[in-house]
Amino acid sequence: MTYQVQLEIFAGPLDLLLHLIEQSKLDIYDIPIAIITEQFLSYLHTIELLNLEVAGDFIVMAATLMQIKARMLLPKPVTLDDREDVEDEEDPRKELVDRLMEYKRIKEASHLLRELEQEQMMFFARSGGVFTDQQLAPVSDPLKGLSIWDILDAFQTILISLTPSEENLSLPVEEISVKQVMEQILRSVTLTNGGMDFTEVFRDKRSRNSIITAFIALLELIRLHRVIAVQEAVFDRILLCLGPAEEVPM
Amino acid sequence: MNLALARAAIEALIFSSQEPITVNTISDAVSLSDHTVRQLLLDLIEEYRVAKRGIQIVEMAGGYVFLTHPECAGYIEKLQRTPRSVPLSQAALETLAIVAYRQPITRAEIESLRGVKGESALATLVEKGLIQEVGRRDSPGRPILYGTTRGFLKYFGLKNLNDLPSLEDWHVMAKPIKEVTKADEKDLQAGT
Numbered sequence: 001m002t003y004q005v006q007l008e009i010f011a012g013p014l015d016l017l018l019h020l021i022e023q024s025k026l027d028i029y030d031i032p033i034a035i036i037t038e039q040f041l042s043y044l045h046t047i048e049l050l051n052l053e054v055a056g057d058f059i060v061m062a063a064t065l066m067q068i069k070a071r072m073l074l075p076k077p078v079t080l081d082d083r084e085d086v087e088d089e090e091d092p093r094k095e096l097v098d099r100l101m102e103y104k105r106i107k108e109a110s111h112l113l114r115e116l117e118q119e120q121m122m123f124f125a126r127s128g129g130v131f132t133d134q135q136l137a138p139v140s141d142p143l144k145g146l147s148i149w150d151i152l153d154a155f156q157t158i159l160i161s162l163t164p165s166e167e168n169l170s171l172p173v174e175e176i177s178v179k180q181v182m183e184q185i186l187r188s189v190t191l192t193n194g195g196m197d198f199t200e201v202f203r204d205k206r207s208r209n210s211i212i213t214a215f216i217a218l219l220e221l222i223r224l225h226r227v228i229a230v231q232e233a234v235f236d237r238i239l240l241c242l243g244p245a246e247e248v249p250m
Numbered sequence: 251m252n253l254a255l256a257r258a259a260i261e262a263l264i265f266s267s268q269e270p271i272t273v274n275t276i277s278d279a280v281s282l283s284d285h286t287v288r289q290l291l292l293d294l295i296e297e298y299r300v301a302k303r304g305i306q307i308v309e310m311a312g313g314y315v316f317l318t319h320p321e322c323a324g325y326i327e328k329l330q331r332t333p334r335s336v337p338l339s340q341a342a343l344e345t346l347a348i349v350a351y352r353q354p355i356t357r358a359e360i361e362s363l364r365g366v367k368g369e370s371a372l373a374t375l376v377e378k379g380l381i382q383e384v385g386r387r388d389s390p391g392r393p394i395l396y397g398t399t400r401g402f403l404k405y406f407g408l409k410n411l412n413d414l415p416s417l418e419d420w421h422v423m424a425k426p427i428k429e430v431t432k433a434d435e436k437d438l439q440a441g442t
Binding site for chain 2 (some may be wrong): 011012013014054056057060061099102103105106107108109110112113114116117118119120121122123124125126223
């Protein structure tokens, strides 16, 4: 599969780290590095599997995390006299925490801009009376109430549930493109009233490849706002509905 | 020119202009002082507001423009035939937030703040006319510096850069820089 995914919905490794910290309600100034590294690596595994363009950035972050973890394991240098020099020893996590705090501010700033953008889409300027040229209305957030990491999480669960015996079944190789699957998903979402369950997308998928193809197709649909993912409450099932962008060419 | 006619002329000028029109341009056209034009403008804006009209005069990107009232948005949308425009992606918006609050800034600095290399969002933002090259930093390699455009102010309905929502410990750090070219300087000033 040589499909190169360029999805801008993946905000980057700092976004994933913040998500992990917030999800586990951890203190950003006292991150349990071992736990976070482990969680981060499990996501990295999925991201690599999807052959995402952004994978490199995540690998760099994984290396940074492992380096910090190693430095934290090293014994503190023994000082001969009992002065409080040890206090000067910088926390190996400090640089990362600084970056995370800075990134958090960027996210806040981007939320403020998003609000302005949405407000602004309620105003229409003159367009010479041609309605087809009219400035366009706001599109709702395609990921309602959940982040891209929640979707990736749900996908991991599906990957794990795929038993090896199923994968070893010798079936004729299905040659199916992301575009074809996108059309399939759109068709089934259109047919279901009130939203299709996220797991439905993968129901008849047997091989690892077809599951990954289906997931990429779904992400692409979300990116194009043709499908909206909704989660009513945390840990609730994820529902897929038709998005506002109807006629955008794929 | 009597003031009633001047007021009508100002209204006509804003109505006929596709871009936000500046007080300066208006006063040139009606041969009145900036101060008088401003007074008449405020009077007009107030009149539209009080009368609860479907259109209003709004200050934006250093000028004034006629826009519909947000309460009418739903009715206008009923006549939409083209697909809705897609809002900026999260990646693009984060990059834009960095440029807006930290301009002028280089690609490398943006990449390091977002932890993402090969910033493709930058090209998208330049293409959309929301950011532009504003000069080069006097450091090895003379990297390109990016800043927001007047189009950015229009897109978000801002009067100028100081109109950006303020963030705790994160103030607008935009300041004119030496490297900025003449043309860009004009644009920056329109925004400050």
